[in-house]
Amino acid sequence: MTTWSTSAARETRERARQSHRRRVAIDLVVTYSVLIAGSLLFMIPFLWMLSSSLKTKPEVFIFPPRPFPQVFQWHNYRDALTAAPFARYFTNSVYVALTTVLGTTLASSMVGYGFACVRGRGSGTLFALVLATMMLPSQVTMIPMYIMFSKVGWVNTYLPLIVPNFAGSPFNIFLFRQFFRGIGPEIRDAARIDGCNHWGLYWRIIMPISTAAVATVAIMAFMWSWNNFLGPLIYLNSQKLYTVPLGLAMFRAYYPSETPWHWLMAASVVAVSPLIVLFFFAQKAFIQGIVVTGVKG
Amino acid sequence: MAAETRQSLILGVRRTTWAEDLWFYFFIMPWLVGFVLFTAGPMIASVLISFTRWELVRTPEWVGFENWIRLAGDKLFWTSLRVTLSYTLLSVLPGLVVSFLLAYILNADVKGTPIFRTLFYLPSIVSGVAVAMLWLWIFNPRFGLINYLLSLVGITGPDWLWSRQWVIPSFAIMSLWGAGGAMLIYLAGLQSIPTELYEAAEIDGASGWRKVVNITLPMISPVILFNLIMRMIGSMQVFTEAYVMTVGGPNNASLFYVLYLYQNAFLYFRMGYASVLAWILFVLIALLTALIFRFSRDAVYYQA
Numbered sequence: 336m337t338t339w340s341t342s343a344a345r346e347t348r349e350r351a352r353q354s355h356r357r358r359v360a361i362d363l364v365v366t367y368s369v370l371i372a373g374s375l376l377f378m379i380p381f382l383w384m385l386s387s388s389l390k391t392k393p394e395v396f397i398f399p400p401r402p403f404p405q406v407f408q409w410h411n412y413r414d415a416l417t418a419a420p421f422a423r424y425f426t427n428s429v430y431v432a433l434t435t436v437l438g439t440t441l442a443s444s445m446v447g448y449g450f451a452c453v454r455g456r457g458s459g460t461l462f463a464l465v466l467a468t469m470m471l472p473s474q475v476t477m478i479p480m481y482i483m484f485s486k487v488g489w490v491n492t493y494l495p496l497i498v499p500n501f502a503g504s505p506f507n508i509f510l511f512r513q514f515f516r517g518i519g520p521e522i523r524d525a526a527r528i529d530g531c532n533h534w535g536l537y538w539r540i541i542m543p544i545s546t547a548a549v550a551t552v553a554i555m556a557f558m559w560s561w562n563n564f565l566g567p568l569i570y571l572n573s574q575k576l577y578t579v580p581l582g583l584a585m586f587r588a589y590y591p592s593e594t595p596w597h598w599l600m601a602a603s604v605v606a607v608s609p610l611i612v613l614f615f616f617a618q619k620a621f622i623q624g625i626v627v628t629g630v631k632g
Numbered sequence: 633m634a635a636e637t638r639q640s641l642i643l644g645v646r647r648t649t650w651a652e653d654l655w656f657y658f659f660i661m662p663w664l665v666g667f668v669l670f671t672a673g674p675m676i677a678s679v680l681i682s683f684t685r686w687e688l689v690r691t692p693e694w695v696g697f698e699n700w701i702r703l704a705g706d707k708l709f710w711t712s713l714r715v716t717l718s719y720t721l722l723s724v725l726p727g728l729v730v731s732f733l734l735a736y737i738l739n740a741d742v743k744g745t746p747i748f749r750t751l752f753y754l755p756s757i758v759s760g761v762a763v764a765m766l767w768l769w770i771f772n773p774r775f776g777l778i779n780y781l782l783s784l785v786g787i788t789g790p791d792w793l794w795s796r797q798w799v800i801p802s803f804a805i806m807s808l809w810g811a812g813g814a815m816l817i818y819l820a821g822l823q824s825i826p827t828e829l830y831e832a833a834e835i836d837g838a839s840g841w842r843k844v845v846n847i848t849l850p851m852i853s854p855v856i857l858f859n860l861i862m863r864m865i866g867s868m869q870v871f872t873e874a875y876v877m878t879v880g881g882p883n884n885a886s887l888f889y890v891l892y893l894y895q896n897a898f899l900y901f902r903m904g905y906a907s908v909l910a911w912i913l914f915v916l917i918a919l920l921t922a923l924i925f926r927f928s929r930d931a932v933y934y935q936a
Contacts, residue, residue, distance in 0.1 A: 366740050373734065374751035380809065381755070383777045384766050400780050442662040455656020465663065468671055472869060472917055474890060474910040478897050479674035479681060482688070502666020533655045562760035564872040569898055580761040584876050587765065596769050603762040610758055618750070621757065622816055 388412070388600035395596045408597070415598035416605065419589070423575060424582035425605075428561055431496055431578055435560040436553045438500035439507055443552060444545070446503045447511025448537045452523060462512070469505040481569060491572045496563070500556075507552045514548040515541060550620040558610060558621075579606045682907035692904070699908045709909070711884050712892040715800065719888070720867040723804040727863055728856065731811040735818030736848075749819070753812035764876040767806045768793065793878055796885040803873060803886065814859045821855035822848070853932040860928075861921055868917055889913060 387395060388411055390404040416422065449455070450462050484495040518541065526540050542549070567581040577585065583606050587594060614621055657664070682699055686692035703709055734752055738745055755763075770777045771792040779789030790798045829847050838846070849856075871890040874880065880887035880895075893913070897906035 363742065366737060366742055369737055370742075370744075370748045373737070374748050377752055377755055377809065377812070379777070380766055380770060383770060387769065396775055398775055398780070399783065400775055400777070442666075446660045446663040449656050449659025453652060453656040453659055455653045455660075458656060461660065461664075464667070468667070470918070470921075471671070471675075472865075472910075472914050474869070474893055475678055475914050476671060476674035478903055478907050478910060479677035480670060481897075482677075482681075482903065483674070485688070499666065499670050501662060502670060503663045508663060533659070537659070558757060562758075564760050564875075565894075568875075569894075580872075583761045583765060587876075596775075599765050600769065603765045606762040607758045611754065614754070614757055622753075 384600050384604060387596055388415075388604050390597050392595060392597055411597050411601045412605065415595075415601040418598060419582060419586045419602075420574070421579070421582060421602060421605065424577050424579045427493075427576060428578040428580075431493055431567075432557050432560040434493075434497045435500045436556045438497060439504055439556045440549055440553050442501050442503035443507035444511045444542060444549065445537065446508045448515055448533075448541060450508070451512045451515035452536070452541070453533055465505050465508055469509070477565075477569075484570070490570055491576065492570075493576070495570045496560075496566050504556075507556070510552060511545075511548055514545060518544065547620070547623070550617060551623045554613065554617050554620045557613065561610060678907045678910060681904055682911060684904045686903040687901045688903060689901075695904070699905045702905065703908060703912070708884065708887065708892060712887045712889045715885070715887050716868055716870070716889040719800050719803055719870065720864055722800060723807040723867055724860065724863045726804065727808055727811055727814065728859055730808055731814035731859065732818050732856070734811060734815040735822055736844075738815070738819055739822045749816075752815055756810040756813040759810070760872050761876055763806075763809075764873045767802075767809075767873075768877050771802055771806075793886075794882055796882055799878060799882065799886045803870070806873065807867075814863065817859060818852065818855055821852040825851045850933045853928075854934055857924070857928050857932050861924055864920055864924065865917055868913065868920070 386403055389407045389409065390401075390411075391406075391408055394401065394404055446465075450458060450465075480495070480499075481490075484490055489495050522540060522544075523536060526536055531540070562580060563578070564580040564584070567578045568584075571577055571581060574582075574585070583599075583602055586602060587599060681692070683694060683696055684692040685695045685698070738749055738752070773779055773789065773791045773794060776792075778792070782789040792798050792802045825848065829851070830843055833843050833847055869890050870888045871894065874886055874888040874891045875894070878886045880891055889909070890913070893906055893909045896902045896909060
């Protein structure tokens with residue numbers, strides 16, 4: 336490369352710098368416009384859902400549709416949520432989701448600890464088995480489980496939805512195991528030399544410092560349980576037991592002729608909001624969960 | 633107890649004592665019990681049930697391979713297979729591309745990236761019935777959002793979920809809305825690519841396009857493979873949206889496989905036949921996964 340030292344060369348350099356800056360500016364503009372256009376595209380369905388929920392019934396059925404309702408019908412929410420016992424559906428969903436979270440967090444962390452920190456005979460083979468079951472589609476076990484639960488009279492209760500979680504889930508077991516293995520053995524060795532047994536280690540030392548993993552698992556489990564439709568569909572028969580997804584689906588069935596979209600949208604907004612709220616409070620755990628397991632819940 | 637522990641600590645990694653074994657089995661007991669009760673047991677039962685005709689209220693009746701043979705002649709079975717496979721094809725590949733593009737753009741790391749990332753990701757955390765209702769409304773041929781937007785550019789939109797040709801593409805479009813989930817995984821992968829590679833390529837005069845094809849894509853090929861397999865598995869198991877939105881219509885044009893399975897088991901109470909369907913699904917997914925692995929061997933680059 337020749338040395339640039341004359342004033343003409345200095346000019347060329349300055350022009351190159353300017354054109355580079357312009358290119359970077361154009362790059363930025365392009366990037367931002369794509370990002371803004373893209374996020375608008377992704378948000379439009381939500382906006383449509385909100386706007387539809389605030390229209391009057393005739394307003395909903397006009398073409399071309401107006402992007403915004405003339406008058407915001409806030410009472411739609413009250414009407415929709417009383418047209419069917421949504422408050423009850425809500426509490427049901429919360430109950431099922433929370434017990435699910437409790438069960439799977441406790442069980443998966445326990446099992447994960449066993450695989451990560453306790454050296455037992457057969458540990459390797461059994462863990463391979465855990466991983467293998469991750470690949471099993473739920474439909475294979477769905478029918479025999481239903482038959483089994485109906486024979487013990489658990490149909491039309493929440494038990495079939497809650498109890499299996501207390502066995503831990505392969506995904507979460509895997510997650511906890513990986514996390515626990517990442518905790519250095521020094522803490523464990525120190526505690527053991529002080530006479531702590533495995534249970535104490537697990538409950539009083541490892542778990543308290545594993546809040547990140549617990550948060551991730553808890554949030555993903557909550558999300559999964561909240562959105563679960565097939566389980567409640569096949570096990571819950573009485574309306575008073577319905578969870579939100581089931582209630583929402585049945586709600587539409589009450590109006591076979593003309594669907595009250597404004598109400599349906601209002602109910603959907605309410606059905607969806609706990610997850611969105613939860614997301615905003617626990618973004619990091621959500622994202623961590625996705626990245627680690629690749630499961631959207 | 634303490635003496636044994638110290639001994640095993642000193643003597644090295646491989647030693648297990650019987651006490652350690654007991655602790656191990658104590659901790660994994662929940663999974664072990666669950667495995668027997670909810671996984672292994674049902675799996676064996678499912679195989680047995682597939683050889684019976686059982687309507688649940690009556691006692692099961694052993695019919696041997698009758699259910700399996702029926703499969704071949706069942707038109708609806710082949711329909712549901714075709715529907716599900718064409719949906720998988722139509723939704724997995726575009727989804728992969730869209731998620732990657734989103735991640736690629738987000739990777740530019742301009743100011744405000746976290747906000748955009750949230751906006752793209754939000755739709756994928758809300759799933760199930762509420763989303764199905766929303767898109768049912770969006771796809772409404774007369775009053776829905778999509779046909780309205782199309783009419784603004786002078787196109788009369790199709791009947792979407794009520795048209796035999798457009799029902800599967802409708803589901804595919806709906807699935808694109810959830811591209812934010814895979815996007816996050818891609819993003820993580822993209823951010824782990826060492827920048828030195830790009831710098832070296834730039835010195836050698838590589839253009840933007842070349843950099844993507846020769847550096848970015850190969851470096852995240854394991855991520856692409858992972859997303860491909862996960863999406864494929866998910867697409868093969870679509871149920872909620874089909875049940876809520878079209879119930880297999882119009883005229884079985886959207887009879888997704890798991891929907892058909894559900895109908896056989898819980899509508900017609902053909903437990904034996906439904907069990908066969910479940911196993912076929914399992915085998916199919918396993919086969920597809922193996923195929924994808926086999927065909928990706930040369931394309932995927934694993935870092936040492």
